[in-house]
Amino acid sequence: MNRSSSFFRAIPIDSPVHRLAAESKVLAGIFVSIGLVFNTEWSHIGVAALLLFAAFRGARLPLSVLPRVPLIVRFALFGGLMGSIFSDEAPKVGAISLGGLSDYARLISIGFIMILWVGILSWTTGLTAVGFALRRLIRPLRYLKVPVDEIGSVIALAVRSLPLVADEIDVVNESVTSRPAPADHAGKPIREAFSFIRDTATAVVIGSHRRARDLSMAMVSRGSTTAPLPPRRQLRTVDKAVIAGAFLLCVAAFVIPGVPPNTPAS
Amino acid sequence: MSRSKTAKNATQGTLPGPRKGPLDAAEMADAALTAAMIVALLAAGRVLAAGSMMQVVASFVVAVLAARRRTRAVVMASTAAACIALILGGLGPVSQAALAGVFGWCGGQSLRRGWGRIRTVAFTLLVAWPAMVASVLLFFPAIAINRKLRELVFENVENQADGMANILGGIGSLFDAVGLGIVDRALGSVGNRLQNLADFLIDNWLLLIPATELVYSVIYALLIRAVGGGILRRLERSLVDPLELDVQPAPEGPPVPLALNDVVLERNGVPVTAPLTLDVQAGEHLVIEGPNGAGKSTLLDALAGLDNLGSVERPSDVVGLGHVGGTARVGQRPEAQVIGTTVGEDLAWGLDDDFDVTETLAGVGLELPEDRPSSELSGGELQRLALASALRRKPKLLLADEVTSMLDPREQARIIDRLEALDDATIVRTTHRDDAVASDRRIVIRRASHNAVQAVDAEAAASMHQAGLQTIRTNVGENRLIRLRDVAYSHAAGKPWALPVLHDVDLSIHRYELVIIEGRNGSGKTTLARILAGLETPTSGEVDRASGVRRALAHQHVRLQLLRATVDEELTSLAGVRTDRESTGGADQQARTENLETAIKLFELERLSGRRIDELSGGEQRRVLLAGLVSRGVSLLVLDEPLAGLDAEGRADLARTLDYVRLAGTSIVVVSHDVDWTPSHVSQHLQLEDGRLRSIAPGISGTPRTGGTP
Numbered sequence: 001m002n003r004s005s006s007f008f009r010a011i012p013i014d015s016p017v018h019r020l021a022a023e024s025k026v027l028a029g030i031f032v033s034i035g036l037v038f039n040t041e042w043s044h045i046g047v048a049a050l051l052l053f054a055a056f057r058g059a060r061l062p063l064s065v066l067p068r069v070p071l072i073v074r075f076a077l078f079g080g081l082m083g084s085i086f087s088d089e090a091p092k093v094g095a096i097s098l099g100g101l102s103d104y105a106r107l108i109s110i111g112f113i114m115i116l117w118v119g120i121l122s123w124t125t126g127l128t129a130v131g132f133a134l135r136r137l138i139r140p141l142r143y144l145k146v147p148v149d150e151i152g153s154v155i156a157l158a159v160r161s162l163p164l165v166a167d168e169i170d171v172v173n174e175s176v177t178s179r180p181a182p183a184d185h186a187g188k189p190i191r192e193a194f195s196f197i198r199d200t201a202t203a204v205v206i207g208s209h210r211r212a213r214d215l216s217m218a219m220v221s222r223g224s225t226t227a228p229l230p231p232r233r234q235l236r237t238v239d240k241a242v243i244a245g246a247f248l249l250c251v252a253a254f255v256i257p258g259v260p261p262n263t264p265a266s
Numbered sequence: 267m268s269r270s271k272t273a274k275n276a277t278q279g280t281l282p283g284p285r286k287g288p289l290d291a292a293e294m295a296d297a298a299l300t301a302a303m304i305v306a307l308l309a310a311g312r313v314l315a316a317g318s319m320m321q322v323v324a325s326f327v328v329a330v331l332a333a334r335r336r337t338r339a340v341v342m343a344s345t346a347a348a349c350i351a352l353i354l355g356g357l358g359p360v361s362q363a364a365l366a367g368v369f370g371w372c373g374g375q376s377l378r379r380g381w382g383r384i385r386t387v388a389f390t391l392l393v394a395w396p397a398m399v400a401s402v403l404l405f406f407p408a409i410a411i412n413r414k415l416r417e418l419v420f421e422n423v424e425n426q427a428d429g430m431a432n433i434l435g436g437i438g439s440l441f442d443a444v445g446l447g448i449v450d451r452a453l454g455s456v457g458n459r460l461q462n463l464a465d466f467l468i469d470n471w472l473l474l475i476p477a478t479e480l481v482y483s484v485i486y487a488l489l490i491r492a493v494g495g496g497i498l499r500r501l502e503r504s505l506v507d508p509l510e511l512d513v514q515p516a517p518e519g520p521p522v523p524l525a526l527n528d529v530v531l532e533r534n535g536v537p538v539t540a541p542l543t544l545d546v547q548a549g550e551h552l553v554i555e556g557p558n559g560a561g562k563s564t565l566l567d568a569l570a571g572l573d574n575l576g577s578v579e580r581p582s583d584v585v586g587l588g589h590v591g592g593t594a595r596v597g598q599r600p601e602a603q604v605i606g607t608t609v610g611e612d613l614a615w616g617l618d619d620d621f622d623v624t625e626t627l628a629g630v631g632l633e634l635p636e637d638r639p640s641s642e643l644s645g646g647e648l649q650r651l652a653l654a655s656a657l658r659r660k661p662k663l664l665l666a667d668e669v670t671s672m673l674d675p676r677e678q679a680r681i682i683d684r685l686e687a688l689d690d691a692t693i694v695r696t697t698h699r700d701d702a703v704a705s706d707r708r709i710v711i712r713r714a715s716h717n718a719v720q721a722v723d724a725e726a727a728a729s730m731h732q733a734g735l736q737t738i739r740t741n742v743g744e745n746r747l748i749r750l751r752d753v754a755y756s757h758a759a760g761k762p763w764a765l766p767v768l769h770d771v772d773l774s775i776h777r778y779e780l781v782i783i784e785g786r787n788g789s790g791k792t793t794l795a796r797i798l799a800g801l802e803t804p805t806s807g808e809v810d811r812a813s814g815v816r817r818a819l820a821h822q823h824v825r826l827q828l829l830r831a832t833v834d835e836e837l838t839s840l841a842g843v844r845t846d847r848e849s850t851g852g853a854d855q856q857a858r859t860e861n862l863e864t865a866i867k868l869f870e871l872e873r874l875s876g877r878r879i880d881e882l883s884g885g886e887q888r889r890v891l892l893a894g895l896v897s898r899g900v901s902l903l904v905l906d907e908p909l910a911g912l913d914a915e916g917r918a919d920l921a922r923t924l925d926y927v928r929l930a931g932t933s934i935v936v937v938s939h940d941v942d943w944t945p946s947h948v949s950q951h952l953q954l955e956d957g958r959l960r961s962i963a964p965g966i967s968g969t970p971r972t973g974g975t976p
Binding site: 008011012013026029033037038039040041062064065080082083084085086087088089097099100103104106107110114115117118121122125126127128130131132134138147150151153154155156157158159160161162163164165166168169170171172173174175176178179180194197198199200201202203204205206207208209210211212213214215216217218219220221222223224225227228230231262 | 288289290291292294295296297298299300301302303305306307309310319322323326327330342343345346347349350352353354355356357407408412414415417418419421422424425426427428429430432433436493496497500501509511512513514567570572587588589592594595596597599601602603604605606607608610611614615616617637639640641655656659760761762763801818819821823825826827828829830839840841842858880898
């Protein structure tokens with residue numbers, strides 16, 4: 001099902017990665033991403049790709065989870081490939097620029113690795129678990145007088161409402177796209193787009209306004225607007241190891257120089 | 267200082283006063299729903315590959331919040347959305363969500379203060395533009411502080427420009443070879459310009475990025491002002507001033523007895539009930555019955571002190587809603603009553619005690635793990651979970667609004683028994699089933715008189731129908747509209763976690779048929795409805811369609827499918843009819859226009875002409891939707907759960923209308939979990955159980971199952 005609510009559903013299989021605490025996955029993802037995006041040499045990309053591959057296998061995910069690349073993105077990627085092949089970047093083999101290809105491949109792999117890291121998080125962790133993890137992760141900020149209970153409650157209620165709202169948005173989308181072309185705007189694409197946006201947004205907002213009313217009444221019926229503290233989660237040794245490992249790797253990425261070194265743009 | 271603040275607020279009209287401190291319940295709910303909408307819109311953008319457009323829509327949503335609520339609510343909503351957006355794709359969506367928050371806030375200030383374009387743009391440039399620039403330069407992709415990534419990007423920009431120039435040069439030399447040197451020179455100059463442009467970009471990035479974002483910001487600000495203003499005006503016309511609602515203090519004594527003395531209850535400032543006189547003594551069990559729209563829920567909300575404050579006489583002014591020993595309330599829509607993200611969290615919400623989850627759940631006949639996400643619960647499970655939370659408060663007054671509507675008869679009887687056993691509690695519950703027991707005090711409330719006029723109208727219209735036969739023109743030539751053979755469907759087909767939903771479904775639908783497919787939640791009926799409507803492709807099996815057959819699905823949530831402001835606009839939009847009378851559409855256009863005229867008569871919409879969609883009742887909204895869909899020339903109309911929340915009169919009305927539509931030439935499929943419905947003609951009555959379809963005894967009306975034409 002190509003519907004937006006599929007983003008919020010983990011893939012229901014069991015694996016070591018599924019069993020990791022959501023915190024470990026969120027933090028490890030952030031550390032590895034930072035290490036990679038600031039260090040763009042092939043060596044670092046290679047390490048990140050290996051880690052990604054290991055996590056993917058560890059999560060027992062089949063290749064079929066990978067989303068299809070939209071056609072427009074495929075066209076853009078192909079155009080970029082052509083441009084790189086015929087660039088003048090050394091080294092060159094005949095008319096083909098290996099240097100250009102290498103630069104292009106680095107940029108694209110960084111993009112894909114970042115997207116897939118997040119993919120592994122969302123394929124192995126339910127939205128509810130991520131919500132709990134986020135609320136636990138922001139709790140230390142209470143020492144800085146950040147109203148973490150309030151933010152945490154909004155996160156909890158948003159997580160609770162998200163699947164409902166996503167379904168509503170899908171219904172609105174279906175309703176908009178299944179309508180015959182707005183005949184009055186035929187041949188006026190800008191006005192058509194405008195009315196599309198306005199109609200979608202209004203329907204979504206009105207739908208959610210009713211939900212907000214119900215939600216506030218339900219909260220008052222419970223006598224409290226504050227969500228209970230998220231259940232405590234004792235991090236297991238393996239979780240601590242994953243977090244520490246990702247952190248060390250991130251530090252190492254900055255300390256150890258990458259090969260081959262970046263060639264500065266002229 | 268405080269003086270100037272008051273003055274400023276006074277100019278803001280209906281805005282809430284200069285409150286400080288944490289969000290109240292209504293603000294909290296608005297913030298949470300806004301956060302959910304931001305994330306869901308960004309997710310929809312990813313699915314539809316229209317990410318940036320949905321980011322703009324998300325900022326409209328924030329603008330609406332900012333125009334109606336305190337800045338604190340906007341900050342909370344954006345922060346929560348930015349956190350959750352992490353799972354959509356890392357830091358990119360996080361910055362999108364945060365920026366939608368900033369731009370939305372600016373737009374909201376403009377809308378709330380009624381600024382013109384220039385002030386709006388100036389304010390947005392002052393606040394949102396720096397945020398956008400900072401986000402790109404310092405947060406994601408952090409171009410300013412990430413030298414290596416910057417160099418890699420520039421290297422690629424340069425390579426692309428060179429590569430394109432070379433490709434253009436190559437093409438040019440081909441033209442040169444056939445004597446078209448001018449093309450060669452032109453392409454060469456394009457290539458050069460590309461390279462110069464790339465060099466210019468690379469040399470001036472620190473200026474160009476802010477400059478680009480400047481242009482974006484101006485466009486953004488104007489869009490939000492234009493579209494956001496439109497949304498806000500429609501909200502203001504259709505809804506009400508923002509709700510003000512906060513948690514009630516703990517009760518000082520029992521919340522009963524209660525009395526209403528000849529009061530008319532209102533909702534959104536509109537009278538809903540007839541004048542009510544009622545007294546409720548301690549320990550009484552009241553069952554309130556009455557048709558849709560009589561104000562049963564409004565009465566319960568008034569008793570709960572949520573609305574119509576001051577209309578109910580109480581022993582002390584304190585209701586103690588949600589507090590132990592006070593008042594407990596379970597509202598109508600099951601998914602709206604459960605607010606925790608998991609079963610355990612929902613039971614713990616608002617009560618700070620140790621309790622046994624399994625035992626609490628067993629009290630309402632549930633057996634669920636504590637960490638089961640509430641989004642995975644069925645309607646019946648949600649109802650019982652909400653009831654368990656209410657009972658945990660040992661209420662002196664329990665207000666229950668249709669809390670057994672999603673339960674099967676056995677579970678329902680069990681819950682009613684449980685409630686009857688609460689001797690020391692006063693219970694007021696509404697029902698549309700005949701489930702009051704002998705010891706209950708039954709109260710029937712009737713609609714306010716202005717609704718009676720409409721009923722007479724409907725009767726007059728009904729007699730008019732019988733005068734002449736109406737026909738909807740469709741392009742279908744065959745008698746059999748659709749045939750499903752051995753159809754099966756699995757969610758996530760082909761993946762190891764595939765979930766089979768439908769098996770071996772065989773079904774033919776002909777013209778002039780009304781087909782009822784009943785099935786419990788989770789039986790696969792919505793999937794079957796989507797397959798019949800052409801919105802989903804079966805995993806295996808055949809779907810044969812007659813040529814020219816058009817299909818449509820009417821979802822359960824009617825309001826979401828109505829997009830325009832007025833009935834007339836909505837009907838022409840749904841039907842795809844031009845209103846400017848230019849006859850470019852040809853025969854199809856002609857047919858739709860005629861169909862629309864027919865449908866308006868069939869669905870008795872004449873008297874709704876010129877009305878706003880949001881003024882209509884749920885039943886009227888559904889009639890508008892169905893009329894519009896039928897006018898499209900739809901020959902097979904699928905209705906998903908059209909009976910939800912309809913009383914006996916509403917059901918009879920729906921049966922009558924659908925029969926006219928059927929005879930006019932549009933076949934109808936009704937998919938429902940609720941079998942308490944008796945249209946006069948049912949061609950096929952089917953039951954879906956565990957994904958298998960079987961025919962059950964012919965319709966209650968006694969019509970033999972023909973499977974063909976009438």
